Amino acid sequence: MTTLSVFMDVPLVQKLEGGLLKTYKQDDYPNKMFLAYRVCMTSEGRPWVSSVVHKLRLQIAQDPSLNYEYMPAMGMKSFIQASLELLFGKYSQVIVENRVGGVHTVGDSGAFQLGAQFLKTWRCNSQTVYIISSQKELHGLVFQDMGFTVYEYSFWDSKQLCMNPNMLLDVLEQAPHGCIFVIGNIGNCKLTRYQWAKLMGTMKSKQIFPFFDIPYQGLSTGDLEEDTKFLHYFVSGGFEFFCSQSLSRNFGIYDEGVGILVVVALNNQLLLCALSQLMNFAQALWLTPPTTGARIITSILCNPALHKAWKQSLKGVVENIMLIKEKVKEKLRLLGTPGSWDHITDQNGTHSYLGLNTKQVEYLVKKKHIYIPKNGRINFTCINACNIxxxxxxxxxxxxxxKGSERRFQNVSDSQLE
Amino acid sequence: MTTLSVFMDVPLVQKLEGGLLKTYKQDDYPNKMFLAYRVCMTSEGRPWVSSVVHKLRLQIAQDPSLNYEYMPAMGMKSFIQASLELLFGKYSQVIVENRVGGVHTVGDSGAFQLGAQFLKTWRCNSQTVYIISSQKELHGLVFQDMGFTVYEYSFWDSKQLCMNPNMLLDVLEQAPHGCIFVIGNIGNCKLTRYQWAKLMGTMKSKQIFPFFDIPYQGLSTGDLEEDTKFLHYFVSGGFEFFCSQSLSRNFGIYDEGVGILVVVALNNQLLLCALSQLMNFAQALWLTPPTTGARIITSILCNPALHKAWKQSLKGVVENIMLIKEKVKEKLRLLGTPGSWDHITDQNGTHSYLGLNTKQVEYLVKKKHIYIPKNGRINFTCINACNIxxxxxxxxxxxxxxKGSERRFQNVSDSQLE
Incomplete structure (x- = not known):
């Protein structure tokens, strides 16, 4: 008897992500380059790991007093506390008022998965999600899979070559009442005092629920407080919100994928209710979260000397990024490349837009074997003395x-482009 | 202006799990005991960790060649391969025919979460799940939260004091065509050749999809192959199935919560389609899984000497469990406790039913400060020389x-119970 397969109607997923890396790996050209790694690279071309992390790994492995028991579903308490203090400051309003809490989450999308499940259940009258960031974010899929209607916008202005706050405000204008706003990298988008007021005013009057993304606190400006300053605006504005805080990249423990889902509520009682529901979802997701990453981070954050050394290591990374960017700009200036390249140094963080159009990107990939994403957003730490x-x-x-289908340089004449 | 909270209508979840542990912790009685820990305990009352694990933790922390980059969404390839070989044997039919695969999952419920998401999408004509095991399983919640209709059954027969295969067959008889059967601990339920044939025949004719749970391979009988023998029956029977293989407890790395979701398909092509879809779900769940646990396990499984030492350590644990059970039975015999206590030594594994009724359990908790779950299923490794x-x-x-509301000993007269 022939049996029909249960998987008969299941189609093969064409890989969307990793396509560029795959083509890069298949390329035989000896001097090929890949400038789209997600992680921060050292000048030797290896994934960056904060110097304090190695020491901690060893220390933890040698600690005879450690108990390897299951964590509670909520995760490691001390880790959550330390992460919240890192995000808001030990003496911040929400921490003192005991109305911020967190759930220990797994991987870089765990906090979005958990938050989305909560919102799916408890915000059932508005299942529209606006994802607005400086780039295309993976968590669009998380919300989509769960049945939310998802709209995605970028506030990178490819004409003006800057993060444009007005694009954010325009999206907000069209957004429906009560929707969810997932906001990534807003720290990179320089809003004036007036624009902040307008943003928060509109969000409040439309009862929009903010869900922030902090993917690498400290790796944007090199200053931990500066990178999360905008959260205080929302706290002061009386907002309740979720925030995904990922702590893999700023410690260089990519393989441990660890973070928290942060909940800010109007008071402690509301917070406890929300956390208790989240704990139930977390239990169904992974029951108890893995701990190595959380242990490393907690040990660093709770030890003043290590904390300081870690902060210093972040500063070093960001200074190095700025140096690379300056050098790239300077080299382009010396080569006499048409156009202004100030936008390279105007952007913060490891990943920034080169400001190239599709044709130019294609030229780099196809003719020069330099693999960069279609939008021209590259990881600047992949550039070093050997390849610059x-x-x-x-x-x-x-x-x-x-010859671009869309012009990048409006001041460059056609003849120059040919 | 007073703002209404987003969390206004979110009720506090009354904790279902951990209630017993909480009461235990609040108890001031000096000789209180908790016999319901999920993890295997040593005779010193600490969580058991396989002796080879400590060495590996240190070795991994010291390895300068390790790359801490993000894993692919599928997880660590070598880990998946090693886990599959552990489950089926290197030269088993499904491995040779290249029609079994796995996705690296997080925590003890990750594999169920992932599998359930797949079945929710790709088996939409039958959203009924039967969970049948020797005990109440946590993953009922996973399926329930996702909108499946869930029925839960135990094949522990509290009257006959044994795992009763007929209870399993009876449930199967009523189950609807095409439903999903989540089967836990079936290795503990001794089916005759005829009962196996009947079970598989009915499942096949009803097109029931099996989803097995292997929570601690090797800790049931002490023999890794014996514990998963039933999987071969299903493979030989031409079944396609899912299997959650958790590897936290049999290595003693509870805090790393690691496992795989195993997929067996009729052929390689079908397998690849299913895996590609699962990878998408995994990406939304955690993007990339944490690796410490997987690294430890892979290093042990791929090194023949360590593998052997690990196997030996499992045997040691199981021998110790049998010894404890024998001692408990013998002590009860010497005390002249009414009834037969053979069911204690007839059951495999760390956790087994004492075979007490609700009143008797309540007596132990309230009068003797011995904390055990209502169903009387305890962790025998919590019993040691000091407390036996x-x-x-x-x-x-x-x-x-x-005096039990339901009698446990049908041969005990009422007068004896009073």
Missing amino acids: DYITESIHEAVLFT | DYITESIHEAVLFT
């Missing part, structure tokens, strides 16, 4: 030899 | 001094 000349010369060529 | 006398004497008392 080749990369900047290739960008120069790409700008000169391509 | 108190525990057996208390059981003796409980049996003599309570």
Whole structure:
């Protein structure tokens, strides 16, 4: 008897992510380059790990007093507390008033998964999600899979070559009452005092629920407080919100994928109710979260000397990023590449837009074997002393030899582009 | 202006789990005991960790060649391969035919979460789940939260004091065509050849999809192959199935919560389609799984000497459990406790039913400060030389001094119970 397969109607998923990396790996060209790694790279081209982390790994492995029992579903208490203090400051309003809490989450999307499940159940009258960030975010899929209607917007203005707060405000204008706003990288978008007031005013009057994304606190400006300053605006504005705080990248423990889902409520009682529901969801998701990452982070954050050394290591990374960006800009200037390249140094963080159009990107990938995403947003830590000349010369060529379907340089005449 | 809270209508969840532990912790009685820990305990009353694990933790922390980059969404390849070989044997039919695969999952419920998401999407014509095990399982909640209709059954027969295969077959008889059967601990339920044939015949004709739970391979009989023998029956029977393999408890790395979701398909092509869809779900769940647990396990399984030492350590645990059970039975015999206590040694694994009724359990908790769940299923590794006398004497008392609403000993006269 032939049996029909249960999986008969299940189609193969065409991989959306990783396509660029796959093509890169299949390329035989000896000087090929990949500038789209998610992690921060060292100048030797290896994933960056904060120097204090190695020591801690060893210390934890040697600690005979450690208990390897299951964690509670909520996760490691001391880790949650330390993460919240890192985010808001020990003496911040929400912490003192005991109306912020967190659930220990797994991986880089765990906090979104958990938050989305909560909102699916407890915000059932508004299942529309606006994802607005400086880039395309993976968590759009999380909400989509759960049945939310998802709209995605970027506030990177490819014409003006900057993060444009007005694009954020425009989206907000059209957004329906009561929807959910997932906001990534807003720290990179420089809003004036007036724009902040308008943003928060509209969100409040439309009862929009904010869900922030803090993917790498401290790796944006190099200053931990500066990177999360905007959260205080929302706290002071009387908002309740969720926040995904991922702590893999700023410690360099990518393989441990650890974070928390932060809940800010109007008072402690409301907070406890929300947390108790979240704990139930977390139990169904993973029952208890893995602890290695949380242990490493807690040990660092709770030890003043290590905490300081870690902060210093973050500063070092960001200074290095700025240096690379300056060098790229300077090299392009010396090459006489048309256009202004100030937008490179105007952007914060490891990943920034080169400000190239599709044709120019295609030129780099196809002709120069420099693999970068279609939107031209690259990881600047992938550029180092060994490859900077080749990369900047290739960008120069790409700008000169391509004729863009959409112009990047409005001040460059057609003849120059041909 | 007063703001209404987003969390206004969110009620506090009354904790279902952990209630017993909480009461235990609040108890001031100096000789209180908790016999319901999920993890295997040593005779010193600490969570058991396989002796090889400590060494590996240190070795991994010291390894300068390790790359701490993000894992792929599917997880650690070598870990998945090693886990599958552990489950089926290196040269088993499904591995040779390349029609079994796995996705690296997080925590003890991750595999169920992932599998349930897949079935929710791809088996939409039958959203009924039967959970049948020797005990109440937590993953009922996973399926319930996702909107499945869930029925839960135990094949522990509290009258006959045994795992009763007929209860399993009876449930199967009523189950609707095409439903999902989540089967836990079936290795503990001794089916005759005829009962196996009947079970598989009915499942096949009703097109029931099996989803097995292997929570601690090797800790049931002490023999890794024996514990998963039933999987081969299903493979030979031409079944496709899912299987949650958790590897936290049999290595003693409870805090790393690691496992895989196993997929067996009729052929490689079908398998690849199913895996590609699962990878998408995993990406939304946690993006990339944490690796410490997987690294420890892979290093042990792929090193013949460590593998052997680990196997030996499992045997040691199971021998110790049998010894404890024998001692408990012998002590009850010497005390003259009414009834036969053979069911204690007839059951496999760390957790087994004492075979007490509700009143007797209540007596132990309230009068003797021995905390055990209502169904009387305890963790026998919590019993050691220091507490065995108190525990057996208390059981003796409980049996003599309570009058059960449901009788446990049908051969005991009423007068004896009073």
